[in-house]
Amino acid sequence: MNNVYPAFNYQQMIELHHNNAAIKFLFLPYMAMGEEVIAALRMHPEVVIIAQSNHDNRVGEYRGMIQEIMTEGLTNPVVIFMFQNENDKEDMQLKAAADMGALIFDGLCDGIFLLNQGKIGIEEVDATAFGILQAGRVRTSKTEYISCPGCGRTLYDLQDTIAKIKNATSHLKGLKIGIMGCIVNGPGEMADADYGYVGAARGKVSLYKKKECIEKNIPEEEAVNRLIDLIKKNGDYTEK
């Protein structure tokens, strides 16, 4: 591993000073963070640190490294690098999400870099990385659905409606759609959604754009199509 992604050394420091690229990346393990490295990073705040760890407790080591970066007052962006050698997609996803998710939720990194050299396609690895960023609420790249679990107050067939809305919108990028069974708690629970589909009365639905109610009491049979029309009218829809 260290042969592929070498620790910071004198040659790299020379390259840092003489490299005129707009963005510079530096692979950096915690153990390599000596005085010279810290001084070089202070002189080059544009350098993006690719934090690297092979420790058994990677999260602990990353935390230690970022703590030191903060203590030194360095402002270089930090990307967490994770190398895996998994052949099972679920194993890759769980390990990446557990390690990187913890650091994202604590606000300790500016990006993630996931590399898997097992038999999992690059598309799956990319999808996992984007999924982790979206779950960590730092980058939304696919449609997200916020729905209530349903209860005695639900005013329409929630499961069937969720399936229809997903079928019509899952290809869109970066939208949040709230699907709520009733008006009592619905608008409050989906407060950060871009669009909302909320039960208004038995068999009737109201549609929201952000927090504003745009259409009231639409018959349930028409409501999914009217939601799509509303998304189109606001320029947020692309054809499949």
Ligand code: SF4
């Ligand atoms: S939003 Fe309404 S229907 Fe959904 S769980 Fe809350 S109270 Fe029940």
